[in-house]
Amino acid sequence: MPIVKNVSRAVSQLLQSSGCGCGISIVPVRCIGVSPRQVASDASFHSVSFSESDHPRVLITGGLGQLGVGLAKLLRKRFGKNNVILSDIRKPADHVFHSGPFIYSDILDYKNLREIVVNNRITWLFHYSALLSAVGEANVPLARAVNITGLHNVLDIAAEHNLRLFVPSTIGAFGPTSPRDPTPDLCIQRPRTIYGVSKVHAELMGEYYHYRYGLDFRCLRYPGIISADSQPGGGTTDYAVQIFHDAIKTGKFQCNLKPDTRLPMMYIDDCLKATLEVMEAPAEALTMRTYNISAMSFTPEELAQEVQKHIPELQVTYNVDEVRQAIADSWPMNFDDSNARRDWGWKHDYDLPEEESRG
Numbered sequence: 496m497p498i499v500k501n502v503s504r505a506v507s508q509l510l511q512s513s514g515c516g517c518g519i520s521i522v523p524v525r526c527i528g529v530s531p532r533q534v535a536s537d538a539s540f541h542s543v544s545f546s547e548s549d550h551p552r553v554l555i556t557g558g559l560g561q562l563g564v565g566l567a568k569l570l571r572k573r574f575g576k577n578n579v580i581l582s583d584i585r586k587p588a589d590h591v592f593h594s595g596p597f598i599y600s601d602i603l604d605y606k607n608l609r610e611i612v613v614n615n616r617i618t619w620l621f622h623y624s625a626l627l628s629a630v631g632e633a634n635v636p637l638a639r640a641v642n643i644t645g646l647h648n649v650l651d652i653a654a655e656h657n658l659r660l661f662v663p664s665t666i667g668a669f670g671p672t673s674p675r676d677p678t679p680d681l682c683i684q685r686p687r688t689i690y691g692v693s694k695v696h697a698e699l700m701g702e703y704y705h706y707r708y709g710l711d712f713r714c715l716r717y718p719g720i721i722s723a724d725s726q727p728g729g730g731t732t733d734y735a736v737q738i739f740h741d742a743i744k745t746g747k748f749q750c751n752l753k754p755d756t757r758l759p760m761m762y763i764d765d766c767l768k769a770t771l772e773v774m775e776a777p778a779e780a781l782t783m784r785t786y787n788i789s790a791m792s793f794t795p796e797e798l799a800q801e802v803q804k805h806i807p808e809l810q811v812t813y814n815v816d817e818v819r820q821a822i823a824d825s826w827p828m829n830f831d832d833s834n835a836r837r838d839w840g841w842k843h844d845y846d847l848p849e850e851e852s853r854g
């Protein structure tokens with residue numbers, strides 16, 4: 496019998512909140528200039544630090560993708576609407592533009608990014624700009640620029656202005672030589688995508704800046720994130736979002752991964768909750784700067800069966816995309832997040848009661 500894991504709660508939540516009608520997320524393709532580099536390797540960083548009793552002043556880069564708008568909503572509830580600035584290089588939808596401060600920011604423009612941080616007295620930065628795994632393979636030079644040069648800009652500005660910096664990593668930071676079931680925090684990391692390579696680089700650079708310059712760098716390795724009211728940005732786990740939109744819109748879904756491809760996944764509310772929690776965790780609780788977080792793990796076939804419980808007429812077919820399949824086959828199947836649970840009390844809400852066992 497296949498491993499059937501109960502994703503009911505997340506599926507119900509997704510189908511309830513799936514208003515659909517969202518446009519497909521398109522990552523702009525353009526030429527990239529090299530950003531100026533002003534920070535000397537032995538620079539001593541200094542800035543006005545914010546009092547912990549004040550609300551942080553937050554900037555989110557790449558905030559118009561699958562995760563940023565939800566993150567802004569959560570943070571605005573907590574810290575006040577005007578204390579959270581969304582930024583991106585795309586034009587925001589009306590409802591996003593009217594929901595709180597939005598600003599244009601290209602993370603490859605170092606000077607402009609620094610100006611935004613200074614003028615708005617930013618104290619926390621969530622760095623979401625990236626090209627995900629599949630679009631990254633389709634445009635390696637752009638992925639290298641956005642994911643690596645962009646990160647360098649953000650690291651320098653964060654260190655210079657004493658920011659608390661969150662950079663998400665991913666299950667994609669592991670590769671075929673990593674243990675896959677489960678994958679612990681510390682193990683071999685030899686990813687085979689530019690996305691994965693750039694995320695390992697981000698993890699290591701952030702940790703280096705922490706030890707070298709005292710940067711308050713915090714990083715979570717997210718699983719594939721499923722959401723209903725935002726579109727994925729071109730990753731390998733996109734199918735697990737697209738199925739909900741297609742189930743409601745057309746009743747037909749063509750999956751680009753094989754039916755038995757098991758990957759770690761998480762409902763967006765859990766992902767954003769974890770992100771806020773790790774940013775609020777006392778520094779002394781963090782024994783590491785980069786943590787795996789986990790919630791559930793399923794295959795396309797299992798997810799389809801779960802969705803069909805709610806929409807029995809859903810027809811699912813498979814047309815495997817070789818690039819995405821090769822990526823998925825090199826990624827973890829299950830994530831070990833015991834360090835996050837121990838250090839800062841991570842606990843997911845949308846889980847996988849093991850109602851049926853392997854065998």
Ligand SMILES: NC(=O)c1ccc[n+]([C@@H]2O[C@H](COP(=O)([O-])OP(=O)(O)OC[C@H]3O[C@@H](n4cnc5c(N)ncnc54)[C@H](O)[C@@H]3O)[C@@H](O)[C@H]2O)c1
Nearest residue numbers: 557559560561562601602623624625663665717719720728
């Ligand atoms: N969604 C997931 O399943 C998932 C899983 C693991 C990690 N993550 C990480 O979380 C972060 C957010 O993910 P997402 O799914 O929202 O990504 P996304 O692809 O949906 O959005 C990324 C955003 O970055 C913006 N961007 C591209 N180039 C830029 C530039 N030069 N300057 C500023 N912005 C630029 C894009 O316009 C886009 O809105 C990423 O770093 C991603 O690696 C996401």
Ligand SMILES: C[C@@H](O)[C@H](N)C(=O)O
Nearest residue numbers: 627628665730731732
């Ligand atoms: C897993 C994650 O990093 C992203 N959703 C991708 O598939 O590329």
